[in-house]
Amino acid sequence: MATTQTVTVDGHRLRLSNLDKVLYPASGTTKGEVLHYLAEVAPVLLPHAANRPATRKRWPDGTGGQMFFQKNLDASTPDWVKRRSIQHKKSANDYVLVNDLATLTWLGQTATLELHTPQWQFGRTGARLDPDRLVLDLDPGPGAGLAECAQVARWAREILRGMGLEPYPVTSGSKGLHLYAALGKAADTRLDSDAVSAVAHELARYLEAEHPDLVVSDMSKALRSGKVLVDWSQNNGNKTTIAPYSLRGLDRPWVAAPRTWAELDDPDLAQLTPEDVLARIASDGDLLAPLLEGHLSALEPTPERLATFQKLETYRAKRDPAKTPEPFGPGGDSQADPTSQAGPASRVEPVETDPTFVIQEHHARRLHWDFRLEHEGVLVSWALPRGEPTDPAKNHLAVQTEDHPLEYGSFEGSIPGGEYGAGEVTIWDSGTYDLEKWRDDEVIVTLHSAERGARRLALIRTGGRDGDAENNWLIHLTKAQPGAPAPVSAGHSPPSAPETGQIPSTQREAGAGGRRRPMLATAAAPGDLTRTDDWAFEMKWDGFRALAHVQDTETVRLVSRSGQDLTVTFPELAALAAQVDATRLPVVLDGEIVALDRAGRPDFRRLQHRANLRKERDVNRAKAQVQVDLMLFDVLVADGDDVTGRPYTERRELLESLVTPSAPIHLPPAFDGDLDAALRTSRTLRLEGVVAKRHGSTYAGRRSREWLKIKHQAMQEVVVVGWRPGRADASVMGSLLMAVPDGEGGGLRYVGRVGTGFSERERREITARLRGMERKTPGVSGVPAEDASDARWVTPSLVGEVTYADWAEGSDGASGERRMRHSVWRGWRPEKSAEDVVVEAPPPAAT
Structure with a gap:
């Protein structure tokens, strides 16, 4: 093997030197062999060490020479090595995060043999999370060994199982054993490091009380002869434990290796070498894999759901569900949406869709835009002080914030004063995206928006990695953009009318009476209605006006006020065909297409996401994010006969007899003779106003004072x-x-x-x-x-x-x-x- 090599690992160039240097004198193990082990063991080591601040023990001259204990990263550390800062009493230290093979290889090159990590992790945005595992270090005193540690481990296992925790044994690579147990992350199971330490201390005391001849829980060496110390202190947030699969800095390269409980019954139980460990991984995989999932698997059966709980801890810690209407995600206690179970959102069935994005305009202490991408079960979020860039030559700042629950993608509302992020939140844009690259320092996506079209953006983490600067990114509009129009070839005619959405004249006839135009209301004030008994009052819906032509039990055509064909744009409204009395066809019905928010109120801004779409792929993308409903309020044709000459009250009764509504089709009620009650209802529902319709009015395809619209504003x-x-x-x-x-x-x-x-x-x-x-x-x-x-x-x-x-x-x-x-x-x-x-x-x- 060459003594010096230059390699590329995860896109980073590393110079590996002195590969033939012996780091373990008793076995003759060289640095090159250590690097080989680290590369082979990385797939199982990294998940257990990732996102945990690592302290390191280095032996530059081999384990027979001086050992250097290192916490802080020095100036020679490559800038791509991921790190987090911890403020101690007298100083702040930058700790390495062993998150990838490149970092692990760099550590091997620096003769770092031992990696020690705490029982807690950093969250995605740098927040310190609660511990996700409990550890007991079973350390044999003089006269005791692995056999005695195994016996204590079996006793501890009975107690931990009684607490609902499943322990996993690890021979430490030194003298004793470690027991790990995963801690759940349910919203009602919040334990910080002090609480976990207290639990572990009580468990150690119990074992000592039950088995005083073999167990001790006190650190005093005078008490440990022939006994096993149950060291509970490594659950302290400031303490660390040798990382699973890490080498030890002894004469020989022993490994902190996971074991089976059956192995602990072997009287010849011994520590394992790197070769032993790699062979076991090849045959058995990672025996500690369940530790990564936690006992929440009983509640949330997939690792992805467990990860969602963990990623949202920072989000939930900053918010009180009793004080803010913001969603808290699965397992949260949000009180934001008491009607959601019965509302339109509950109709959405889970389907395999592209990941979503949302950009929310946030009028907080300072106006900014929140840019969120669905990724691994949450919305990864950045705050954009200047919004999304529109010029490839001008990048904008993007500050990464805590992950948000997926439900936040449809949130709009007011966050009360005094709460985190207090202010008004509205959706500025939303849709789906195509993922091109996702790394910790670079994200490239192509957004697909029904309202603002497609655009390709890149997010790039900037150089600062200490303090608040570590969350600073740049957002860049790339020069290469999707959807550039193709040139029109000579001799090609313009699109035909159906392709542009205009209904051909031969299709504008429906039932009797030829082409239909909706009747329009005239603006008025409440005082304009002197005899309210002459009027019926309907809610005014904020949406797109449409006439629905139902030809048979399978065919519905939707026509806008201006004659545009909306059928392909809103395919879910074809459900109307099955809800009309089949013996009364064909019919033409008048209504409003609306997009409802989670509280069941029409939201014109959400509806814009569905506007002007005709290609099936675009429609399906938008439909996956925003569903629409049809509010019916009049009938023009029934049994193929024109009924526009009949009075409103008769047409209303006819409408109710024609349609048996079921979501997304609705027949909102009308109010007779009580304008004040109708206006109060409209305000309560936060609607735009009411429409007053004279009882005896016929249906005229023009604006008329027989229908009056009374708006609150x-x-x-x-x-x-x-x-x-x-x-x-x-x-x-x-x-x-x-x-x-x-x-x-x-x-x-x-x-x-x-x-x-x-x-x-x-x-x-x-x-x-x-x-x-x-x-x-x-x-x-x-x-x-x-x-x-x-x-x-x-x-x-x-x-x-x-x-x-x-x-x-x-x-x-x-x-x-x-x-x-x-x-x-x-x-x-x-x-x-x-x-x-x-x-x-x-x-x-x-x-």
Whole structure:
């Protein structure tokens, strides 16, 4: 064997020197042979040592020379070696984490023969977890040996089994035996190191009391002659034990080796050599493998579920389920969702799907975005202070935080003041991702989002590995991006109407009466209904309006208000066909497609994840994350006959007789004659408002005052005609300039500006979008000088929606125009054009 070699291990180059140096004089074992053993034993050694701060014993000149006991990593340590810092009374030490073969090989090169680790691990983000195992060190005094240790081990085994713990014996490679028992990690079984030490101490005392002739629990050497010390102290959080499968620094290379209980009955029980251990692994595998799973296997039968409990300990330790609505995951005590068992989320069946991602906008002490990737049963999480990067040339900071439960991927709500992360959380984007690489220092994924499309991102851990800096990463938008449109070949015609989603004219007929258009409600205030007994009141659902054409017991076609075919976009709503009376077909029903949150409330933001999708793969991806429901409230055709001329009350009774609803199809109830009760119910359910329908109204395919919509908050669709720079940063949009149709000649009239309701990320995105639409002159008249002074005008084609307080006289006072006051941005309406915008509530006449 060459005395020096350069090797590549796990992508890291290592120079191995002095391979023929003898490290064990009595056996002649060389450094090269030690490195060979470490490489062979790594698959079973690493799982037991990983994520535990290791102290090391080094013999650079072999075990016949001086030994160096080392905790702290020195300057010669390669920067890729994983480490964690522990603050002691007088100093902080950086400990190596023996997590991979490259690190184990580097340790062998430095003549590290013994690895000692505690009974606890670091969590993914550096938090110190509770111990996951209990250990008893059975140390024979003078006149005692392995046979006596084996007897004490059998007695201890009876006691531990009575406590619900299964012990596993390990001959220590020195003189005695170790017993390990896995500790569970259920939410109601929290034991810190002090508590485990106390349990182990009591067990040692009990053994001593029961067997005083052979057992001692006191460290005093004077008491140990001919006896076995049951050393319980190694459960202390500051103490360590020789790691399973580690070599010992004696004359010969003995190993801390797992044994079977049958072997302990052998009167010739002896310590094992590296060759012995490797042969046993080849035939029997890792005898300590159950130690990695813990006794939680009785409750959670897979290692993956056990790992989930462990990974969420830091998350749960920071939160009180009685005070925050955040989910706590399997086995948690979250009180966030008392309706979830009956809600729509409970309908989701487990399926084999791509891993998910979510980006949540978090208005905490400082605004940031939480980027979470589903990985190994949890959401691995980073905080992005500046959001997701949109320019490959500009990386953003990503700070890794504690893992979150998978249920957090659908969480939106308010975290109460005084609690960890207090503030508002909303979902900014979500979907699935393709994994390209996942290492401790680099992650590369391609996100697939129904709302924001596909993009390829890389997360790269930065160089700092001490203190808070060790959780610092960079998030990078790669130059190579998926989904670049292919060039259109000459001679190829544009897609046909069905491919773009528009229904061919031959398919627009359904039942009697030809093409159907939904009836629209007119905006009103509660005071506009003087005789409430004449009206029925339905909840106003915040979703996509659709007419459902049921031709037979298998065929449902969904048509949007503008005539777009939504059938392939929402395939789960085909369930309607089986819920309509088969003797009454064909029928056309009116309803709203909604996406419900975990509390059963419609969430327009969630629904956006399902919008504008037509490819089966895209639809299935989005469907796996967001399911939709159909709220039915009217009927246009039954038995093939047009029933739009019948009064509302008759059509409502007909609807209820036609459909036997079952999720995801619903027939929400109507309220007769009690507007106040309907409004209270709507507020309680946190809905948008109510729709009042006159009892005798026929179904007109247009906007009518026979149907009135009464919202809790005034909303208005607007046409964006320009933007003004922000005061703090003139390169970013500070407010949008808005207009609505003036009702005369198709022109627009200015109605004010909106500068609130945007996230910083949205401001940047809107700025980039509008810069490509700029024009020199305004597309609207009547803009006051104050708003026009620094305005950047754009082509008036984009439609958005705002909430507002009321209408007031323009600030210039001379134009006589009315402006919206206290506007707040609600979002874009991509399905609308400028011509579709209608003034919902005309401003009252000036007084």
